[in-house]
Amino acid sequence: MSRADFVEGLRGGFTVAVASAPFAALFGALAVDNGMSLSELMLMSATVYAGASQMVGIELFGNNVQAWLIVASILAVNFRHVLYSAAIARYVRHFTPLQKFFTFFLLVDPQFAEMVKRGEEGKPVTFIWYFGFGIIIYVPWVLVSLLGGLLGGFIGDPKALGLDILLPAYFLGIVLGFRNRSNFLPVALVSAVASAIAYHYVGSPWHVSLGAAAGITLAALLPLPGALKPEPENEPHEV
Amino acid sequence: MEFDLQMVLVILASAVATYATRIGGYVLITTMKRIPPRMEAALNAVPAAVLTTIVAPAFFDGGWDSKLSLVVALIVGLKVSHTWMLVAAWLVVMGWRRTVGF
Secondary structure, eight states, rough: OOHHHHHHHHHHHHHHHHEEEEEEEHHHHHHHHEEEEEEEEHHHHHHTTOOHHHHHHHHHHHOOOHHHHHHHHHHHHHHHHHHHHHHHHHHHHTTTHHHHHHHHHHHHHHHHHHHHHHHHHTHHHHHHHHHHHHHHHHHHHHHHHHHHOOOOOOOGGGGGGGGGGGGHHHHHHHTTTTTTTTHHHHHHHHHHHHHHHHHHHHHHHEEEEEHHHHHHHHHHSSSOOOSSSSSSSGGGOOO | OOOOOOHHHHHHHHHHHHHHHHHHHHHHHHHSSOHHHHHHHHHHHHHHHHHHHHHHHHHHHHHHHHHHHHHHHHHHHHSSSHHHHHHHHHHHHHHHHHHHHO
């Protein structure tokens, strides 16, 4: 049973590993371009393990920005993970402390999306499944970023190879996976517009936190799905 | 092995900051007994709200190559799988850049 879960995890994560390989390679190439050594970029992939914020980090390294500002920017880009770990709490309560440690360490965007999907489909969210899904993404991420660093000189301009469009297109795909949720369209539209405005007037990476805050606030303020079709047993819970 | 001490410290501080965000929400939520319905609605909106903000600047601030590419990817994504979205987005961008230019 647990072995089957592990294999199922590996299978699911494999697709993500393939999809994220270009970004790992791109990160490696850009890191070297911004003055990082191969060992430093591998250390970053292995310990930070967060695609978008690694990109933000090296961009700031290359521009000699103060250390605290780099860490603050990475914190801002990754702030969404606070929300992820809150949202998956219901699935990890039965994990041991050590399992929880690894669960949160491996909690990247697709991992989160897949865990929620699996939980909502009613399938068992076991640690061994989660670990299989995570490790098959983690190991290639570190190795391919090294490969990207080695090949960096040959990649040249990422735009000439059309690599720059893959990251937003990839995230767009994950967003679409949630389109059947209540309030999906208003939330996505408000987040999109708010983040575009924040990107323009406040700058990156704050557009992530500010745009998300707008969408989440809207979801909290919109009429609750339960309130639209009230069920008698729900009424005592209303405040 | 080439390590610059200051860069290593910044990387490790970034790793700690990232880990703090990855466990922070769990720590916060387990201190509460019951999740109020409005908070649950907010939590349910997290994936769409957050991930959209990563896509939006590429669309609004990107050139016409990026805009068209993301619209095509959106249409493809509504019909078929995520992998085909990447393929479609890449084909449109490369097609545009080879014919119209950057």
